Amino acid sequence: MLATLRIGQSYYNAGDDKNAISELEAFLRKYPKDAKSPETLDLLEGSINRQEAANPALRPAGTAVLRGLISAFPNSPLASECQFRIARRFFSWKDYDGAAAEFEKVIVTYPDSSHMSESQFYAAECYYNLKKYDKAIPAFRRFVANFSDSEFSAAAWFHLGTSHFNTSDFEAAIEAYSSLIRLYPDSEFTSAAYNNLALAQKKMQKLTEAADTYSKLALNFPDDPYAVEALLESAKLKKELERYGEAILVFRDLENRFPPGDDRKLEVLASIGECYLASNDPEEAVRTFRALADAAGSNVNWKLEAFRQMGEIYEKQAKWSEAVSVYMEGGRTGGNPQVSKSFRDRAQYLKDAYLSGSDLKTTGQGQ
Template sequence: PPEIAGKAWNLVAIASYEMKNYDKSAEALLNILNKYPNAVVNEEQLAWLAQYYIDSQKWEQAILVLKKMLETLKDYPQPQKLQFKLAECYQNLGKEDEAIKEYLKVLEIAPTSAYASEALYKVAQIYERKDDIDKAMQFYDKCANSSSTETSARAQFRLAQIYEQKGEFEKAGRNYLKVAILFLHPELSPESLWRASNCYLRINDKAKAETALKELLNDFPSHPLAEQAKNFIQEITENTAVIPPALSLQ
């Protein structure tokens, strides 16, 4: 009978695991999921099996296990984590359209979680790779406004870079300043202030350019860009400043 067969395979899985024959244990558990869906495989076993296949880069098998976990473990403490991993598996398979759908489900499960911000960033990156820049910008913006995490800071920075690449220097400067003001990121904020000053100089807004550079000096005096900022302020005052090249679309 299927119930007895399922239990037998589970015993094989447990025995194999205890003997550190992880391949055979995984094979036995997967056999249960494929052939005996009513057999009991506990949460710990499923979690181990999903991670085993992820670590082995066996994405299709990992997808099967993660879907089973999402379907059956209704009290799982972080379903958004499972959903995010599921989306990553689709992305690793090269199924980017499916990945986008699965990443967006993370937002349905836990819209204010760190995984939601990560999912928005991943979707933005996929659209950028597809050369759908408008959609990419839309999702970078959503990510930037979703939290105060490093992921959101990087989304804000990337959004500013794209505006700079497009030659929209006022919008680029404004978005770079958001990185510095809203996130206070030790790496991205000084870089953002520097790039903001360059963008404002390109539209001949020397006042905003100097303000950004002075903020860089005040907030990040030991950063490598601080000395350049000090010199640049002097050059702006003397009208001898040479603006570094703008970012170009790749």
């Protein structure tokens, strides 16, 4: 008995996979219940994999070796193990249709398999990768119901949520992502679950909840790649909800996170100015838009936006000389010649009207 195994091991160690497969398969056929069968199967699969790495055309032959062992001992632990390994092979080849069928064989034929949780998870993953969400959703639901302690549970909840999201069932997606966050707060999928939860809440027009979810993501995962963007989205939603004081606090935090010249920093400054303007604080709005103009550097569009906002504020306050001054700055900024001319025209119109004492109409940047 041991002689056959040792010969197979020697061939394996020497890299002679053809002879190793022959000897190791012979051992398993003679002694399928031996204590060394799992170790022998590992070596057999290792030789098969090495052959296939050099020549993928040998994949069917390698699979046939494992199927032969299943046929020889159909109700044995060896057969169950071989069936799982066949399924795993198809999955590694990204043949998800084939892998799904093979994992389903493990689930149906070998209900006592030690690989039941993996088989159920990977069957669901196959359907998920194939975008067959009508099959993925019930498969993931069965898995999370039966294997809450599995190492794959967080991934299953995440992909369940994404399956619902991709089929526009946003309420069910919210439920799945929320379950993941509650059950596995420290998993590798949790920060992404917060982000996707907020997206689903936005789809449902639950903007207050979405803003709070983004805030929790940034608070709980400050070093996560999603964190800064989450803060930005939270601030935008608070602004949209007219929670201007809260929005300004978040925008101010973000202002210090972005380097000079970063478009996001300029966007944040513009948003702060708009929040001050909407909350009836024109003086702070002007100061913020002036900071935007200074920070914009060579970014003509943001610079012009700052001058436009300041000009309109000054006009509403009847501060004509200040309005003329910022419109003239806008006219000298460059960029689109027609836009520059519109700034200069507005400045000239206000200057003429201001100097002559005429009534002014402040309905736009042109007459």
